[in-house]
Amino acid sequence: MNVSYQLLTSSARGAIAVVRIRGQGAVDLVDRVFRPNRGRPLGSTPEGRLRLGRAGLGIGDEVVAVRLAGSVPSVEIQCHGGPAAVDAVMSALKQAGAIEETTADSTVEAQALDDLARAPTLRSAAILLDQANGALSAAIHRILESIQHRAEPGPDLDALIRRGNVGMRLLTGWRVAIVGRPNVGKSRLFNALAGYDRSIVDPTPGATRDVVTIRTAFGGWPVELSDTAGDREDVDPVERIGIDLARQERREADLVLLVLDRSEPLDEVDHRLLKDLQGALVVANKSDRPPAWVRQGREAIDVSAETGEGIDHLVRVIESRLVPDPPTSGEAVPFRREQVEAIREAREAISMGDPGTAARRLSSLNPSAARSN
Ligand SMILES: Nc1nc2c(ncn2[C@@H]2O[C@H](COP(=O)(O)OP(=O)(O)OP(=O)(O)O)[C@@H](O)[C@H]2O)c(=O)[nH]1
Ligand SMILES: [Mg+2]
Numbered sequence: 001m002n003v004s005y006q007l008l009t010s011s012a013r014g015a016i017a018v019v020r021i022r023g024q025g026a027v028d029l030v031d032r033v034f035r036p037n038r039g040r041p042l043g044s045t046p047e048g049r050l051r052l053g054r055a056g057l058g059i060g061d062e063v064v065a066v067r068l069a070g071s072v073p074s075v076e077i078q079c080h081g082g083p084a085a086v087d088a089v090m091s092a093l094k095q096a097g098a099i100e101e102t103t104a105d106s107t108v109e110a111q112a113l114d115d116l117a118r119a120p121t122l123r124s125a126a127i128l129l130d131q132a133n134g135a136l137s138a139a140i141h142r143i144l145e146s147i148q149h150r151a152e153p154g155p156d157l158d159a160l161i162r163r164g165n166v167g168m169r170l171l172t173g174w175r176v177a178i179v180g181r182p183n184v185g186k187s188r189l190f191n192a193l194a195g196y197d198r199s200i201v202d203p204t205p206g207a208t209r210d211v212v213t214i215r216t217a218f219g220g221w222p223v224e225l226s227d228t229a230g231d232r233e234d235v236d237p238v239e240r241i242g243i244d245l246a247r248q249e250r251r252e253a254d255l256v257l258l259v260l261d262r263s264e265p266l267d268e269v270d271h272r273l274l275k276d277l278q279g280a281l282v283v284a285n286k287s288d289r290p291p292a293w294v295r296q297g298r299e300a301i302d303v304s305a306e307t308g309e310g311i312d313h314l315v316r317v318i319e320s321r322l323v324p325d326p327p328t329s330g331e332a333v334p335f336r337r338e339q340v341e342a343i344r345e346a347r348e349a350i351s352m353g354d355p356g357t358a359a360r361r362l363s364s365l366n367p368s369a370a371r372s373n
Pocket of ligand 1: 184188209231
């Protein structure tokens, strides 16, 4: 017996999932897993006729099973799309002796479709759709051709690697951390950017003691935004933990918003943060009040988290800091870490004068056959 099974639908959560079982003995194997609500087993049901029943260990899931026509015996099981239901059906098939077909050989297009189902924003989805339609495959084929014709593929590989920085974040998003000394309005700004009151705002310095995180989007780019404890010395142990967490958060962030209070003179903590966080985007909050200092040197975005003034502008600046040069429609964008790593290795091989290795590495990405465009 050589029966395999494969999840045909996306591994992301959906309403319905479809599992295909095929190979000699597939129907017998499914009959050990599938319990029809009434009547005879699936093996004595004609091809193409839908049967309602249950499948899976324990009570299992309510499913539809159907024998498919074709030279290789095949069955399709449609179950509910939640991870537990899919897992129940697939585990039962495995226990009955079927082997899972790996998706390691799936094409770039199939991977893009799979990720598309998980895209958190329309902008992410549009880029993944371009790859599902063949943009990345076509670019890889062009590079393979230029290697074949002994042309220099370096710049094209470099362009793809740069695009990978955006591509790899299409699902997970970018991390943006709000930091600054206590009471400058970090939590108020966080809430203004989030669009609702998620974080506690309070005139007492040290109000925020933990890292508060939400998922949102700026200009269509998915973002994990975090509000952190105000940074200062000489504090109690709990606030200390919060401050340490804040420092960790800003080390891991793709972009740090350093919030200053425009209505109060800058103190030594502000100066230290300005010095330590050279790459941070400086936000001068409380612009609704008379200013207590003037900007020197470093660019700062004036906002009032209280009135909302300047927030739209800040969002546009954040967007352009995260992705200064967004991919255009139809452009090739590698979207998985393995893809970017393979392209990097191909680039290194080219630099070492080894086009053969570069071509093998690129082909291993499994681009679908080249299209005419
Ligand atoms: N006038 C004015 N007041 C603001 C503004 N933003 C925040 N505040 C006030 O400043 C105080 C502190 O605000 P928070 O957002 O809690 O400050 P924080 O930086 O999160 O403070 P910690 O959590 O203690 O570090 C509150 O009383 C807010 O109402 C603003 O833009 N204008
Ligand atoms: Mg706070």
